[in-house]
Amino acid sequence: MTALAEMTKSKASEPERRCLATGDRTPKFGLLRFVVSPDGEVVPDLGERLSGRGLWLSSDRDALKTAVDKKLFARAAKAEVTVPSDIADRIETMLMKRCQDIIGLARRSDLLVIGFDRVLEVLDRRSVGLVVIATDAGGGRRDIMAAAEDLPVVSGMTYSEMGEAAGKGVVSFMTILRGGLAKSLHRECERLTGFRPVEMDGRK
Numbered sequence: 001m002t003a004l005a006e007m008t009k010s011k012a013s014e015p016e017r018r019c020l021a022t023g024d025r026t027p028k029f030g031l032l033r034f035v036v037s038p039d040g041e042v043v044p045d046l047g048e049r050l051s052g053r054g055l056w057l058s059s060d061r062d063a064l065k066t067a068v069d070k071k072l073f074a075r076a077a078k079a080e081v082t083v084p085s086d087i088a089d090r091i092e093t094m095l096m097k098r099c100q101d102i103i104g105l106a107r108r109s110d111l112l113v114i115g116f117d118r119v120l121e122v123l124d125r126r127s128v129g130l131v132v133i134a135t136d137a138g139g140g141r142r143d144i145m146a147a148a149e150d151l152p153v154v155s156g157m158t159y160s161e162m163g164e165a166a167g168k169g170v171v172s173f174m175t176i177l178r179g180g181l182a183k184s185l186h187r188e189c190e191r192l193t194g195f196r197p198v199e200m201d202g203r204k
Contacts (some may be wrong), residue, residue: 017056059191103165129182134159137172154189
């Protein structure tokens with residue numbers, strides 16, 4: 001089974017939740033969980049550990065805006081709630097921190113490979129679980145994406161954000177070897193992209 005097929009199977013086997021904004025039931029992979037605090041404030045629960053009834057929403061700024069504008073959190077909670085005015089920016093910051101924390105853990109676990117040449121080298125060995133390309137990466141994207149073949153490729157972070165997490169100045173390309181950290185970073189990068197959508201130019 002290919003890495004992409006494994007990832008797809010993993011998503012499909014996840015418990016499903018209903019998005020407040022769209023009404024669709026989808027695997028939790030691309031959703032955000034919220035809870036209502038004792039004082040009635042809507043709180044993002046990205047780690048899905050806070051107590052209370054979970055309110056689920058697609059990881060997308062537009063979905064969040066819809067939920068706020070239509071008072072869907074209050075309707076689902078069946079109570080008066082308050083939503084911080086900067087909640088979208090808070091979530092983006094939290095997701096970025098989660099991505100960087102996973103990258104840092106992968107580095108300390110010797111599972112992180114960075115740099116154009118080294119990434120191409122490990123891609124040739126087919127031991128990679130995830131490929132990450134900076135949103136503002138320069139030339140080389142097309143070569144990396146071609147070498148990745150059917151492996152998952154994500155973006156969402158700038159090269160300075162990736163570099164900070166990796167303990168380097170700037171990093172445009174990185175991979176994490178197969179395993180739980182690759183799957184975790186895949187999810188967080190996908191969720192982050194919903195709050196800062198960027199299309200990579202594969203021609204570069």
